[in-house]
Amino acid sequence: MAEITIKEVAQKCGVGVSTVSRALNNHSDINPETKARIMKVIEETGYIPNNSARNLKRTDSKTIAVLIKGITNPFFSPAIEVIEDETRRKKYTMVLRHVGAYEDEVDVALELEKERRLRGIIFLGGGFRKSTEKLKSLNVPVVFSTIGAPLLDNESKAVFSTVSVDDMLESKRMLEHVIGLGHRKIAIITEGSEELSVGQLRLQGYIEALKAAKIKVDEDLIRFVNPNLEHYSVENGYRTTKNLIATGKEFTALFCVSDMLAIGACRALTDAGYKIPKDVSVCGFDGLGLGQYVTPRLTTMRQPMMEISRQSIGTLFDIIDEVSEHKHITLACELIQGESVWKPKGSRK
Amino acid sequence: MAEITIKEVAQKCGVGVSTVSRALNNHSDINPETKARIMKVIEETGYIPNNSARNLKRTDSKTIAVLIKGITNPFFSPAIEVIEDETRRKKYTMVLRHVGAYEDEVDVALELEKERRLRGIIFLGGGFRKSTEKLKSLNVPVVFSTIGAPLLDNESKAVFSTVSVDDMLESKRMLEHVIGLGHRKIAIITEGSEELSVGQLRLQGYIEALKAAKIKVDEDLIRFVNPNLEHYSVENGYRTTKNLIATGKEFTALFCVSDMLAIGACRALTDAGYKIPKDVSVCGFDGLGLGQYVTPRLTTMRQPMMEISRQSIGTLFDIIDEVSEHKHITLACELIQGESVWKPKGSRK
DNA sequence: TTGTACGCGTTATCAT
DNA sequence: ATGATAACGCGTACAA
Numbered sequence: 001m002a003e004i005t006i007k008e009v010a011q012k013c014g015v016g017v018s019t020v021s022r023a024l025n026n027h028s029d030i031n032p033e034t035k036a037r038i039m040k041v042i043e044e045t046g047y048i049p050n051n052s053a054r055n056l057k058r059t060d061s062k063t064i065a066v067l068i069k070g071i072t073n074p075f076f077s078p079a080i081e082v083i084e085d086e087t088r089r090k091k092y093t094m095v096l097r098h099v100g101a102y103e104d105e106v107d108v109a110l111e112l113e114k115e116r117r118l119r120g121i122i123f124l125g126g127g128f129r130k131s132t133e134k135l136k137s138l139n140v141p142v143v144f145s146t147i148g149a150p151l152l153d154n155e156s157k158a159v160f161s162t163v164s165v166d167d168m169l170e171s172k173r174m175l176e177h178v179i180g181l182g183h184r185k186i187a188i189i190t191e192g193s194e195e196l197s198v199g200q201l202r203l204q205g206y207i208e209a210l211k212a213a214k215i216k217v218d219e220d221l222i223r224f225v226n227p228n229l230e231h232y233s234v235e236n237g238y239r240t241t242k243n244l245i246a247t248g249k250e251f252t253a254l255f256c257v258s259d260m261l262a263i264g265a266c267r268a269l270t271d272a273g274y275k276i277p278k279d280v281s282v283c284g285f286d287g288l289g290l291g292q293y294v295t296p297r298l299t300t301m302r303q304p305m306m307e308i309s310r311q312s313i314g315t316l317f318d319i320i321d322e323v324s325e326h327k328h329i330t331l332a333c334e335l336i337q338g339e340s341v342w343k344p345k346g347s348r349k
Numbered sequence: 350m351a352e353i354t355i356k357e358v359a360q361k362c363g364v365g366v367s368t369v370s371r372a373l374n375n376h377s378d379i380n381p382e383t384k385a386r387i388m389k390v391i392e393e394t395g396y397i398p399n400n401s402a403r404n405l406k407r408t409d410s411k412t413i414a415v416l417i418k419g420i421t422n423p424f425f426s427p428a429i430e431v432i433e434d435e436t437r438r439k440k441y442t443m444v445l446r447h448v449g450a451y452e453d454e455v456d457v458a459l460e461l462e463k464e465r466r467l468r469g470i471i472f473l474g475g476g477f478r479k480s481t482e483k484l485k486s487l488n489v490p491v492v493f494s495t496i497g498a499p500l501l502d503n504e505s506k507a508v509f510s511t512v513s514v515d516d517m518l519e520s521k522r523m524l525e526h527v528i529g530l531g532h533r534k535i536a537i538i539t540e541g542s543e544e545l546s547v548g549q550l551r552l553q554g555y556i557e558a559l560k561a562a563k564i565k566v567d568e569d570l571i572r573f574v575n576p577n578l579e580h581y582s583v584e585n586g587y588r589t590t591k592n593l594i595a596t597g598k599e600f601t602a603l604f605c606v607s608d609m610l611a612i613g614a615c616r617a618l619t620d621a622g623y624k625i626p627k628d629v630s631v632c633g634f635d636g637l638g639l640g641q642y643v644t645p646r647l648t649t650m651r652q653p654m655m656e657i658s659r660q661s662i663g664t665l666f667d668i669i670d671e672v673s674e675h676k677h678i679t680l681a682c683e684l685i686q687g688e689s690v691w692k693p694k695g696s697r698k
Numbered sequence: 699t700t701g702t703a704c705g706c707g708t709t710a711t712c713a714t
Numbered sequence: 715a716t717g718a719t720a721a722c723g724c725g726t727a728c729a730a
Contacts, residue, residue: 003463005707016717021709031715046486051464052404053707056722074423084449098445100433114352114723115400137395234642267642293583293616295644354723365701370725380699402723405706463707 004047012041024049061117063093064316067105069126070098075286076124079145079309083122086313092119099126106134113138120316123147132156141319141326145312146303151196152328161319161326163312165303167198170333171205172212174283174301175255177335179213181343183253183281185221186210189240189265190257191231192224199231202257202285220249225261232257237264245272252280252344259284259291259300266296266340277342287336297338304331353396361390373398410466412442413665416454418475419447424635425473428494428658432471435662441468448475455483462487469665472496481505490668490675494661495652500545501677510668510675512661514652516547519682520554521561523632523650524604526684528562530692532602532630534570535559538589538614539606540580541573548580551606551634569598574610581606586613594621601629601693608633608640611647615689626691636685646687653680 006024010017015034022030023038041047055061066083068076080096087094095116099105109121120141132155135142142160152162178186188206191199203222210217223244225236237256244254245268254269256262262284266276274280276296284291287302311329318324355373359366364383371379372387390396404410415432417425429445436443444465448454458470469490481504484491491509501511527535537555540548552571559566572593574585586605593603594617603618605611611633615625623629625645633640636651660678667673 003707006709007707010717017707018709018711018718019716022716025709029715034715046459046483048459048463050405050707051460052401053722054709055401056399056405056724057707057709058722059710096447110395110397111400114397134395234639238642263639264642266644270644290583290612293587293613295615295619352723355725356723359701366724367702367726368700371700374725378699383699399723402706403725405708405723406725407706408725 004045006047006049009038009041009045009047012045013038055116058117061093061119062091063095063116063118064120064122064320065095065097065109065112065116065118066122066124067097067099067109067112067126068124069105070101073125075288075305079124079305079312082306082309083313086310086317090317106131106138109138109142110134113140120320122312122316132159135159141316143312143316143319145308146198157328158326161315161328163308163315163329163331165308165333166330167201168205168208170301171202171255171257171285172209173205173333173335174285175206175209176213177299177337178253178255178281178283178341179209179215181281181341183344184215185218185251186215186253186255187221187223187244187249187251188255188257189223189225189237189244189261191227193227193231199257206255218249220247221251232260234260234264234267237261238268239264241265241268242272245269253341254280254282256282256284259286259288259298262291262298262300262340263294266294277340279345281341281344283341287334292336292338296340298336299338299341300336302334302336304333307331353394355396355398358387358390358394358396361394362387404465407466410442410468411440412444412465412467413469413471413669414444414446414458414461414465414467415471415473416446416448416458416461416475417473418454419450422474424637424654428473428654428661431655431658432662435659435666439666455480455487458487458491459483462489469669471661471665481508484508490665492661492665492668494657495547506677507675510661510664510677512657512664512678512680514657514682515679516550517554517557519650520551520604520606520634521558522554522682522684523634524555524558525562526648526686527602527604527630527632527690528558528564530630530690532693533564534567534600535564535602535604536570536572536593536598536600537604537606538572538574538586538593538610540576542576542580548574548606555604567598569596570600581609583609583613583616586610587617588613590614590617591621594618602690603629603631604634605631606634608635608637608647608649611640611649611689612643615643615645626689628694630690630693632690636683641685641687645689647685648687648690649685651683651685653682656680 006017006020010020020038023035084094099108105126118140123144125146136159144162146164147162190203191197207217223240225231225240229236254265256265262282265282269280276282284298284300287300291298291300355366355369359369369387372384433443448457454475467489472493474495485508493511495513496511539552540546556566572589574580574589578585603614605614611631614631618629625631633647633649636649640647640649
């Protein structure tokens with residue numbers, strides 16, 4: 001099969017390659033007739049420009065990249081749409097790249113930056129990284145979405161932006177709600193990675209809330225998901241809850257650090273004969289749309305994903321356009337009171 | 350910021366560019382010492398090869414592409430993993446590309462083929478396309494996953510492979526199960542796009558099953574999702590079911606052509622005071638893991654996603670390696686009897 | 699084992 | 715308005 005190039009199109013049209021290039025890139029200085037003729041030939045031959053060559057040559061790309069940790073995280077779908085719309089409005093192009101579990105997101109970004117002449121990058125999700133060093137070598141603006149700023153040192157804060165919720169605080173708020181209803185024996189299912197993850201932060205919030213309420217933190221009620229499964233999956237929620245139940249430990253409420261985990265937890269509890277929330281209360285975190293369709297509706301802490309993404313892309317363009325420096329935005333979550341949390345059994349409250 | 354290239358690395362090392370290239374690409378004909386020295390400089394300088402230049406130059410890329418319709422469809426996550434593993438085992442590279450709703454997947458493939466020197470392509474999901482013409486201009490093997498072969502003409506069949514389930518037949522089987530329990534007034538929620546979609550096929554199966562059972566097809570019980578929302582989302586299932594209920598039409602069972610729709614439907618029915626399956630039976634299609642965690646557990650037709658993806662990548666490599674021609678594989682679904690379907694109210698069966 | 703030189707397909711620059 | 719030509723950064727024949 002003959003690989004058709006711009007050269008051959010030019011020959012077929014009896015014009016020079018630069019003229020074809022002009023036609024392709026909507027340059028103004030070209031005769032409309034010539035352009036029409038060229039476009040016709042392009043249509044006929046099915047010629048498609050080689051992006052590698054384009055990217056290699058181009059100086060001004062007007063593209064930003066969005067990197068998502070995890071192959072396919074439904075949590076971010078709405079966020080991506082918002083970012084895409086705004087990108088288009090700005091006449092930029094967006095490239096979406098999923099970062100596998102085994103890949104380093106910054107490395108991927110570095111590669112992509114060279115390859116596509118990026119103007120900016122948004123990281124969606126993913127853990128905190130240690131290497132401010134590496135991030136610095138990215139010489140385009142970077143915005144982290146849903147990565148907490150509180151823990152960053154000042155040096156880091158000047159290198160990139162963040163838009164996030166305060167995981168620790170919001171988790172604490174969730175617990176305060178549960179404690180306020182009278183619960184004292186509250187279990188938690190979280191992620192136990194060594195990296196400082198949102199799971200860890202939410203665990204911190206849990207501990208703080210208990211301590212503030214003078215409730216003894218019981219290690220047995222802190223359960224970690226199976227790191228070999230997808231961390232925040234229903235299956236992991238189910239299994240971890242089953243294990244928790246198997247310990248025989250008593251608890252009247254269960255806090256899952258994600259809604260998916262909570263749905264799995266509900267299944268495990270229901271299977272074991274518990275009524276939710278009559279026997280056990282279950283709460284989640286994230287505020288996935290799905291949570292309000294399942295039975296019982298989930299009580300959860302909703303992250304303002306739309307607002308997060310809107311602020312993220314806004315911040316990125318502000319920095320690209322040099323109308324602002326790096327900033328760190330923290331947005332508030334909203335407690336959604338579903339039907340999965342109620343007063344503990346026998347409570348007179 | 351100085352864009353660092355292979356040339357500068359070569360200079361810093363006092364060697365030629367080809368030596369650096371050799372070091373980068375693990376060539377054998379290079380002095381280990383030289384290589385070590387070069388790698389050290391690369392490390393220090395943070396040099397990263399430009400992929401555009403590489404792709405432009407390379408003739409032998411050993412990459413395949415997986416194109417997924419829709420930004421982030423959780424349905425395909427496990428499939429992707431299977432494909433990725435097998436690709437790695439074959440010492441190939443996989444590039445994953447999401448195709449937006451407004452993009453033409455074949456166009457994207459065409460572009461990617463030139464850009465990355467692809468050896469093969471797998472399409473995951475997406476509608477049937479009309480343009481066999483365009484597909485032919487892809488000069489690498491193509492496999493469609495979860496696209497039915499039955500409807501393809503012979504010409505098409507020689508141009509690409511398919512691995513799928515027989516949507517019409519399996520949908521019919523689902524209905525036979527429901528009818529077998531005694532239901533006669535059965536509603537369906539499906540997708541009403543003009544394109545010949547899986548939704549349309551499943552609707553066909555529904556109609557055939559009713560006809561075979563001598564049940565009159567009632568147009569009022571055939572409901573289409575809102576095309577402006579994500580077609581197979583819980584929200585769409587919820588809204589469409591609400592509309593159905595609002596018509597006042599009587600039905601004892603509801604068939605949703607996807608599990609997500611079914612979950613949304615359950616919510617709407619529950620909100621309206623119906624008990625599932627006592628008052629109304631609800632069944633889905635797909636066999637998402639999630640369906641077995643929600644309450645009630647979904648009765649659904651499970652697509653063997655793992656097997657589909659295994660066969661897809663296997664077929665692709667068979668064709669690449671020229672050990673086989675294009676083929677069309679149809680796999681059977683498995684009826685999962687959850688708790689959402691039971692005999693109709695008042696039935697004596 | 700290593701270096702030189704050419705070309706991959708395109709866009710940008712500079713003529714015309 | 716159009717054409718010739720020099721890059722873009724890299725891999726690879728070929729020469730050394």
